[in-house]
Amino acid sequence: MAGPGTRAGAAHAVLRGVTRIFPPADxxxxxxxxxxxLDLDLARGEFFAVVGPSGCGKSTLLEILAGLSAPTEGSVMFEDSAVRGSPPDGVGVVFQExxxxPWLSVWDNVAFGLRRAGIDSAETARRVDHALGFMGLTGFARAYPAQLSGGMRQRxxxxxxxxxxxxxxxxDxxxxxxxxxxxxxMGDELLRLWRDTGATVLLITHALDEAAMLSDRIGVMSARPGRFIDMVxxxxxxxxxxxxxxxxxxxxxxxxxxxxLRGESLKALGAAP
Amino acid sequence: MTERAPAWKRYGDSLALLAGLVLLWWLLSRWAGEEALTGPAETLARAQELLQSRRFHGHVTESLTALGYALLLAALGGLGLGTWLGVRRLAGQVAEPILVALYALPKITLYPVILLIFGLGLPAKVAFGAIHGIIPVTIFTLNAVRTIRPVYLKVARTLRLTPWQAFRTVWLPAALPEIVSGQRVGFALTLLGVLIGEMFASQRGVGFVLINAIGLNDVPTIMAAAFLLAVFAATVSAILLKIDRALHRRTIRA
Known part of the structure; x- marks a missing residue:
């Protein structure tokens, strides 16, 4: 299904005219x-970062791409099928929080998705042990998250x-x-992960140096309503x-x-640029 | 996470508290006189007599049966109702103030109505115990489900879990520590409800033994029955508290 403005097969994920308007709270x-x-084409295997002032809708963009919420207008395509308010197969999300x-050991946390997906136990064990080794968590397989630091929990x-x-x-x-x-x-580990897996990565960050260090391409977003004002x-x-x-x-x-970004950040703070 | 105190210290404090309470009890019985407050030794002796009498066994069986049914109704009913109200946000918002008002209501005012509906006997006690327990269990469960961190539910969605998988493997374990706290409070109040139910309009059960002894001014029996009830309630509460704490220890307060 190729809607107007999409180039079928050319990109891994395509956003066209994506808009999100939240209904009034009161x-x-x-x-x-x-x-x-907002329009965006993510090339297969690309490392793309999004930077923008606080509250510009970066997380909203990620939630729409992840299928966690539906855009008010516009379309999202992932691998040539439409994403609309339900997470597609083949997309992984890591959240800010x-x-x-906390009720599962590190090993069981990592195995969680595989078990629910019905992967057999030998394959699950192989993949979990490999991922724990890759993330430097092998010695903590039996530990519970409450015993780990914030950085290790994120790993x-x-x-x-x-x-x-x-x-x-x-x-996010x-x-x-x-x-x-x-x-x-962690940035180094993320780069290694990206190279080894060949996955397409979209990273949302407020740290400009992090975006500059990790990415092939960086989208700079405006203050709310968030749009891309520069592609670097x-x-x-x-x-x-x-x-x-x-x-x-x-x-x-x-x-x-x-x-x-300077002017946009000032706008987000409520000051004149 | 806070460090756990060493075992000797934890148990040492509990034992000291217990010894202090027994001492206070003994002093009070000296001061008030044996005919008003039986001392620890005489109470234990009477308790032993009670435990060896066949008649008392019948009363205990009656009470435990009523408590068992009441707990089953309160625990499962509260769990189901609380979960449903927690998931259905609007229904929960409507029901919560009503539940809190019912929680504050002295349930003894409803006992005549319950007696009219169920008649004298086991069903009335079970119903009266259950209405004591089901409200706190429901309120705790409702809050447990409602305060599950939204990010867990987002993870469940991005991992494409079926609704049943999400409920069983994310919602339930995430809410479990608070649910167990609710069951603990529910147990104590269900026991209270059953005993009150037995004290009025009943011919059997430990509550009846108690009210009968009060009528006969049989102070040693009053004290012995109260003592045995306290030991039973404290033991069950301690076990539930242990489970409760073990579950909460894993919870991260971010």
Whole structure:
């Protein structure tokens, strides 16, 4: 099904004219126009980051792409089938909040999706052990989330998504609650994961350096209602890591992101640009 | 997470408290006199007599049967009702103030109505116990389900769980610690309801033994029955509290 404006087969995920308007919370209030209209093409295997001022609808964009909520207007296509308010197969989501299940051990948390999907136990064990090793959690397989740090719990959530071998991974500020050093290291792990799996990645972040360091392409969003006001291609090689922050071009990318975003951030704060 | 105190300290404190209570009891009985308040030793002796008498066994069986049925109704009914009201947000909002008002209502005022409906005997006691227990169990369960972190439900959706899978593997375990707290409160109030039910308009059960002894001014029997009830209630509560704490220890307060 190829609607107007889509190029069937060319992109992994396609958004056309996506708009989200929330109904008023109380009588007498105006509806909130949170997002769009907005177009986006994600190429297969691309690492794409979204930056924008607080409250610009970044998470709303992710929820629409994940099929967790339906757009008010516009269409979302993933692998040439329409996504509308129900999560499609092959999409994995990592949320900003800690979403590890406190009643399950680390191992059982990671195995959770595989068991529900009816994967046999030998294959489940193989994939879980591999993901735990990849995320540096092997020694904590029997631990419960309450015994782990915030960064490690977020790794459990990433591993839980990873074992299902998603072809599109959506991350909503997954490192937002972590300290700067941990974030850089988690960024390296994310790059390794992206290279090894060949998945398409969409990362939402408020950290410009994180977006500049990790991405092939960065979409800069305006203040509410969120639209893309700039697209920045970084041109990094595929086998990059966090040492790229010392590259001269890294400063240029970050500077461009900030010059696009400065006025919008001021608007979001309620000041004149 | 808070560190757990060492075992000797936890049990030591409990034992000291218990010893203090027994001492207080003994002092009060000295002060008030044996005919008003039987002391610990005499109470234990009378309790032992009661436990060895066949008649008392009949009363215990009657009470336990009533309590068993009442608990079954309160626990399962409250669980079902609370879950339903928690999932149906609007229904929950409508029902909660009504439930809280019913919770505050002295249920003894309803006992004549219950007696008229069920007549004298086991069904009336079961009903009276169950209406005591079902309300707190429902309120706790309702809140347990309603306060499940939304991100867990989003995870359930993105993992494409069926509604039944989501209920069994996410909703239920996420709400379980609070549900167990509700069952704990529900147990205590169901027991209270059954005993009150036995104290009035009944010829059998431990509640009847108690009210009968009050009528005869048989202080040792009053004290012995109260003592045995306290031991029973405290034991069950301690077990439920242990489960409750074990479940809550895993909960992360983010």
């Amino acid at each position: 009588r007498g209030q105006a509806p909130v126009h949170a997002l769009g209209p 800690d979403a590890s299940f 459990v959530c990433i591993a839980r998504t990873l074992v299902l071998q998603p072809r599109l991974i959506l991350l 500020e997954p490192f937002g609650a972590l300290d700067q050093q941990t974030r850089l290291l 291609a970084t041109g990094w090689p595929r086998d990059r890591d966090s040492t790229i922050v010392s590259d001269a071009a890294f400063g240029e990318v970050t500077a461009r992101l900030w010059s696009s």
